[in-house]
Amino acid sequence: MNAFRRAIRSYPLVATTLVVAVVGLLMLATPARDIAPWVVGIYALAIAACEAVQMVRSLLKGNLGLDILAVTAITAAVLVGEPWAAIVVVLMLTGGEALENYAENRSKRELVALLDRAPRQATRVIGGMPTDAESAESLEVVPVDAIAINDVLLVRPGEVVPVDALLLSPSASFDESSLTGESLPVDRAAGEVVSSGVVNGSTAIYLRAKALASDSQYQQIVALVERAQESKAPTVRLADRYAVPFTLLSLGIAAAAWIVSGNPTRFAEVLVVATPCPLLIAAPVAFLGGMSRAARHGLIVKGGGTLEQLARVRSAAFDKTGTLTTGRPKLTRMQLAEGVSEDQLLQFAASAEVYSSHVLAAAIVQTAKDRGLEILAMAEAQEFATNGVEATLEEALETTFEAAFEQTSEPTSESATAMQSVVRGKVRVGKPAWVAEAANDLVRVELEPGELAIYVAVDARFAGALIMRDALRPEALSTVQQLEELGLDRMLIVTGDVEATARSVGDDLGIAEVHAECTPADKVKIAASITPRPLIMTGDGLNDAPVLAAADVGFAMGARGATAASESADIVNRFDTIAGVADAVRIGRDTVRIALQSIWLGILLSVALMLVAAFGFLPALVGAWMQELVDLVAILGALRAIGTRADQKFARTHQGPTQQSPRVRQSQRQPQH
Numbered sequence: 001m002n003a004f005r006r007a008i009r010s011y012p013l014v015a016t017t018l019v020v021a022v023v024g025l026l027m028l029a030t031p032a033r034d035i036a037p038w039v040v041g042i043y044a045l046a047i048a049a050c051e052a053v054q055m056v057r058s059l060l061k062g063n064l065g066l067d068i069l070a071v072t073a074i075t076a077a078v079l080v081g082e083p084w085a086a087i088v089v090v091l092m093l094t095g096g097e098a099l100e101n102y103a104e105n106r107s108k109r110e111l112v113a114l115l116d117r118a119p120r121q122a123t124r125v126i127g128g129m130p131t132d133a134e135s136a137e138s139l140e141v142v143p144v145d146a147i148a149i150n151d152v153l154l155v156r157p158g159e160v161v162p163v164d165a166l167l168l169s170p171s172a173s174f175d176e177s178s179l180t181g182e183s184l185p186v187d188r189a190a191g192e193v194v195s196s197g198v199v200n201g202s203t204a205i206y207l208r209a210k211a212l213a214s215d216s217q218y219q220q221i222v223a224l225v226e227r228a229q230e231s232k233a234p235t236v237r238l239a240d241r242y243a244v245p246f247t248l249l250s251l252g253i254a255a256a257a258w259i260v261s262g263n264p265t266r267f268a269e270v271l272v273v274a275t276p277c278p279l280l281i282a283a284p285v286a287f288l289g290g291m292s293r294a295a296r297h298g299l300i301v302k303g304g305g306t307l308e309q310l311a312r313v314r315s316a317a318f319d320k321t322g323t324l325t326t327g328r329p330k331l332t333r334m335q336l337a338e339g340v341s342e343d344q345l346l347q348f349a350a351s352a353e354v355y356s357s358h359v360l361a362a363a364i365v366q367t368a369k370d371r372g373l374e375i376l377a378m379a380e381a382q383e384f385a386t387n388g389v390e391a392t393l394e395e396a397l398e399t400t401f402e403a404a405f406e407q408t409s410e411p412t413s414e415s416a417t418a419m420q421s422v423v424r425g426k427v428r429v430g431k432p433a434w435v436a437e438a439a440n441d442l443v444r445v446e447l448e449p450g451e452l453a454i455y456v457a458v459d460a461r462f463a464g465a466l467i468m469r470d471a472l473r474p475e476a477l478s479t480v481q482q483l484e485e486l487g488l489d490r491m492l493i494v495t496g497d498v499e500a501t502a503r504s505v506g507d508d509l510g511i512a513e514v515h516a517e518c519t520p521a522d523k524v525k526i527a528a529s530i531t532p533r534p535l536i537m538t539g540d541g542l543n544d545a546p547v548l549a550a551a552d553v554g555f556a557m558g559a560r561g562a563t564a565a566s567e568s569a570d571i572v573n574r575f576d577t578i579a580g581v582a583d584a585v586r587i588g589r590d591t592v593r594i595a596l597q598s599i600w601l602g603i604l605l606s607v608a609l610m611l612v613a614a615f616g617f618l619p620a621l622v623g624a625w626m627q628e629l630v631d632l633v634a635i636l637g638a639l640r641a642i643g644t645r646a647d648q649k650f651a652r653t654h655q656g657p658t659q660q661s662p663r664v665r666q667s668q669r670q671p672q673h
Contacts (some may be wrong), residue, residue, distance in 0.1 A: 013047070021087050038134030038268035041083035047090045049076040069250055073271035076254075080265045088624035092631060118218060119144055120195065124160035125206065144213040151209045155200045163196045164216040165207035173201035206556040209274055246603060250274035250610060266614060273609035273623040273630075281631070282598035282638040289641030296643065297583045298575030300558075306570040309553050310588020314532040316488055316581065317547075319539040320495035320505055321360075321452075321470060323557055323578065327540070329360055329452065329470035331367045335445050336464040344399065345464040347373045349456045352391040352427045355381035360454060361389070364466060365430075378427075387390040388430015388454075390438075397423045411433050428457040435462075449504035452497065472508055475579045480509050482582035486589070487533055494523050494547070523547035538570075538581055555581055587643075594641045602634035 027036035048071045055068055070093050077086035124147065126138050139154060144162045147153070152168065155161055161174070173185045176198045185201060188194060194207060197218025213219050254270035287304035294301045301307060313323045318324050334342050350368030353361035354375055368375065381391035432455045436442040439457035445465045447453060454466045480491060492513035495502050502516040515526055527537055527547050534552030537544075548554030549568035554581045556569035557576070573580040609626055612618045618626070 011094070014091070017043075017047075017087065017091050021091070024084075024087070036217055037081075037083045040087045041078045044074050044078055044083060044090050046088035047093065069247055069271060069274050072251070073268065073274065076268035076271055077624075080268045080620075082265070082268055082272075082620040085268070085624045088621065088628070089272055090152035092624070092628050098282050108561050109388065109491050119160040119162040120150075122147055123154040123156070125154055141225075144219075147209050147213055149209055149212065153207045153209060154204060155207060156204045157202050159200050160218075161194050161196050161198050161200065161207065162216075163209050163213050163219075164211040165194050165196075165209050167192050167194050167205065168208055169205040172203065172205045175199040175201070178593065242599065242603070246274075246606075249607070253607075253610045253614055261616065263616075265620070268615060269613040269618060269620045269623055270610045272620050273613055273618065273627045274606055282602060283595045284632045284642040285635060285638040286526050286591055286595035286598055289594075289639055289643075290587055293591075293641065293643035294571075294584065294587050297580060297587070298573055298577075299580055299584055299587070300572040300574065301584070301656055302570050302572075306553060307588045307591045309534050309570075310536070310585050311592035313534050313536050313553060313585055313588070314335075314488060315490040315492075315530050315535045316483055317492050317494050317527060317530065317535060317537045317551070318511075318578075319544050320493055320497050320502055322540040323538055324473060324493070324505055324509065325470040325475050326473055327470065329363045329468040331363070331466055332451070332668070333467045334464055335443070335444075335453075335467065337441075337462050343371065343373060346371065346460055346466070347376065348427050348463060349429050349454065349466055351376035351378060352381065352389045352429045354378075355391060356383050356389045356429075358383075360452075360468065363468065364454065384430070387434040388428065390428045392426050392427055393423065399423060423459055425459050426457075429454060431455065432465075439463075446502060448478055449500050452501055472505065473578050475577055477509055480511065481581045482579075483585065486582065488585075489635050490529070490530065492526075494518055494526050494537075520544075520546045524550045527551050536585070537580065538578070553584075555584065591641045594638060598634050598638040602630055605630045605633065 024036045024040040025037065027033055027594075051074075052071050055071060070089060074086045074089050074093075077083065077089065120143065121141055123143050124140050124142050126140060146221045147163050152160065152167060167188055167190050170190050171187065172194075173187050174194065174592060176186050176195070185543040186198075193210065195218065196211075196213075196216035244561055250271060254274070257266035257270050258264055269532060284304075287307060289305070290307050292300045294307075321327060331346075334345055336342065336345060346364070346368050350365045350373065353364045355378065365375070376397065378391040379394040381389060383389045426438070428435050432442060432444055432453070435455040435457045438460050439462040442455060442457070442462040445453045445467060447467070451467055451469050454468065456463045456465065483491065490513070491511050492515065493502055493506050493511055494515045496518055497516055499514075499516040500516045506512065506514040515522070517528065523544070524546050527535060527550050534557055536553040537547050537551035538555040538557065539545075540557035543558075545568040548556060548570075553571065554569035555571045556573065557578070558569075559570040571584055606627070609618060609623060609630070612622050
């Protein structure tokens, strides 16, 4: 009953039309049956007048819509003595909004689900983390927007983490499927970053907020979804362009039927089956369905226009690190300066890289932790995008280096006698040219194909290099093959990596065109020169943001919180898999195809009915109901864009690669490899 009342309040004109129709039918069984056609006809003309006013306003704004057909059909039907056909057209006109709302809600279900999961409240601990058990007196429930950085939060079992935070409890397990597609619980230890939007496991935990709600990962995804919902696709506007030829064709057939038959009723009979709902509803429903289907694959598409571009994509460009590769490089060997041990080199590098958001930084830090090395405290640190990190020790550090690396005095002999040395200042980690600015004794490493090197300087002296290897994503080759099957003509790699490393990846994937050692500006220039268009560019970090914005379609690997890339891209992939690129192109092509099919299906059915009516074989009342069926067929056809059972199975299983290192974050600089 409540749902019925809400429907009446939401669609009063539909309810009023039904009441008028029912009252008119009941009057036919009473002595007032002669009045019934007048009641129905006057109501229909009143609705036509209201629609005509709206139509004139649209015309004054330069928008020629399709309502002229409905208004003409209602008026003509009443004037030729077919008020019951007119009331059916009115029902179609007023009920079209209800049908459209239902179809839209059905088609954007996955997008709405993301919005509904957004955390709105949090439990804040007053006075910091308590030393005893949870106490109601020390807790307060606040809106997520009221959370400040460094607030201590309590998250109970099964609750959604409200903001990006550091884990204070010794350990915890989280369901991160909504962000990364990882179907298995992810374990985290104290001090690790926990992203907003993940679901806590079976134990209550304490977190320290490290970002405001508006800057947290899940809220940024929600903002992308809201922006996507508000967009209107060019193909939807393109459907409006069918208004002029469809209107002229309909009026032409109706006029010809009247002239040839000499019967004005034929004019009304033709127009009642020429109502334009398929054009008005089918395209928007199809595009919303396509966006919902994409959401099931972890893809946030920012607008229907992006789907239309995807349908025409001819070229694809890829960044390498964290995009075609896993972004989880493994340390394979080290090159050490004389007198520096492996543990010392790794400890200094990890202590500085803690302050970086680069994918390699997380790997270095994790390797140091695995070896049981202490992370040194730093007084300050700064990341230099595309180059590296420079950090200053909080206090001087006494350590044992060989005499050749002695900082405080000249070596007393040429022997490699170990002695105490004081490290006072800066640790610089990153690209060789940048590190060499601080350490002119830097020695470059000879790399094998597929290897990359991170250089380290301590107190303006070269300390060594960490050599790492980043494996290809297991799905990268199949993704490239699928793109070829979808008809893309050109594929290339555009990366800041050195030629040998980038070329090795290209050879493994069968991509012959490789542009290596590119700066962000170089990437933009290359993207601008690529033909054929449109171009889809895939990247994952801050240095990819300019080229993602410059490409026809920017695709951001956003599973690790690549905020800058996500903001500049047209599509954000929440799941950590490159397979989303092929999924996006396929969904775009399917969506546009279904939208155009639905439009033309409605047009062809309407034209067929008009021709039948023109020869007098379709009474106005029957024709009006037939047009309702045409509308329904067009809408159901457009709903096919929501996807297949295979897509729904994908959503249920969260098909995505297992997160070997969930802490890995987005790339913000290109390393020397």
